[in-house]
Amino acid sequence: MNTTLIATRDGFGEELVRLGKSSDRIVVVSADLEDATRAEYFKTAFPGRFFSMGIAEQDMVGTAAGLSLMGFIPFINSFAVFLTNRAYDMLRMDLCYNNCNVKVICSHAGLTVGEDGASAQCLEDLALMRVLPNMVVICPVDTIEAQKATRAIAAAKGPMYLRTGRAPLPVLTKESDPFRIGKANVLREGKDVTIFGCGTMVSEALQAAETLGKEKISARVVNMHTIKPIDEDMIIRCAKETGAIVSAEEHQINGGLGSAIAEVLVRQYPVPMEMVAVRDTFGESGSPQELLKAYHLKDVDIVTAAKKAIKRKRQEVTPHG
């Protein structure tokens, strides 16, 4: 594993400039957080295709919708809290109901925003975005995947949500690794339990798998970079092959990645499942690592959840014998 730490927002910002060079249909509409989201790189490179609406998220979404009607591919951006919460009606009506080709880039998602505290820590965006018809929801695992995801959403039509983060993360993937929207990637093979993670939590999941390995527990780790459309085939395959599932996300326990996986399992192949997520509470100020620990989003919490799921698998008589 490369030990360099880079935030996913950086991968997005750099790739957007490359996209801007290859297509003059790429435009950016902003709400005065382009410095933090890294859309600023585009603003510097292509000032004529950058429009700030000021601190007005609703206006940003509607204006982007209008630009998309003219054939442009607008990238809108802000902190996840402000865009997904404040402008939800615009995302629903203007982008999803009209199926506009607008890309929604939200940085500062999750607890790892850190010291700014609960008001800035978005823990509900995956749930909010995932229930909107037409919306695609992606949470890249590292800066390289953020670049690929940025390319992929620019190339695909329709409204798409990209969740990026402020916290520097280890680079887990390589340029040559495949990335397809809706196709999860197995990062580590295993047979006793599968840990599905997204974003920040994938490196915690890999660490957990390492720890479990020392105890002779074989854990598979899957990078679930696309939350919608969720990779049903991968979930069912892992349920069949490992019989126990753990989800890990920097998000509320209600409605996010864990819920999306559970919805597939209960309908298609129920097996014991545990969820590592924030338990229906707001965050607080602190360093990213302190917060992950305090809200039980660390590798040790995934280890505990994995053991619990495996124990249930052994105790319960499952419908699959």
Next chain:
Amino acid sequence: MSTKNINIQVLRAKAVLIRREILETLHRAGSGHPGGSLSAVEILLSLYHYKMNHRPKDPKWEDRDRLIVSKGHITPGVYVVLADCGYFPKEELQTFRKMNSRLQGHVHNKVPGVEFNTGSLGHGLSVANGIALGARLLNKNFQAYCLLGDGELQEGSIWEAAMAGAHYKLDRVCAIVDYNKVQENGPVNTIKNLEPLIEKWRGFGWHAIEVDGHDFQQLFKALDEAADARDRPSVIIAHTIKGKGVSFMEGDHKWHGKAPNAEQLNKALEQLK
């Protein structure tokens, strides 16, 4: 379609027929919004028969003027006018608000001539601004119109867009406020007053024009003036009467979102001749 020497007598007669068709369409559907449809008839006719460049047989013609109907509930008015222009067969009005119809309860772009789906208030002006910004990038010179309700101006998002329109000097944007003074639960000025309205728009940097929204000549003049404005967007405050043309609907908020029954329809049609 911009026939400057249009016969206003002919248009007035058309307005009566449009109002009759609106009420018949509402009656058949059994639900819908008469008040704001009837107040906007002259505005819509001025746009589609006087000012806008558009081609009913080629609704996606790239140089057409765009109209975003931000008060998306006035589908009876919009659909009847579009059908009358020839965007789709008039018989289709029979399907308004019915299952499997293109004619959704709130404006939907599957209807030829409709640019954008609305229905939640406060959305249209930002979209019109975005269209104008896009047009500017493409060196296109068409107008982006946005029809706003008055109650809708209570939504903060409208004023976000008003600020942006002036900041970006979007002189191809023309907002039209159907100022019928009545919203769902009563008079606008008792629910949350908009006044001084023209000063608000001017304060936001817009070229603001006030007209009688049932007077074609005033509307034509204002639309021409708005199109000629440079370096700032325009707004036409069109003073109208909610439920215009039907005595028992005029100014009554109870007719914001209710269809006439057979008896009420007949009574209304008696007055529209």
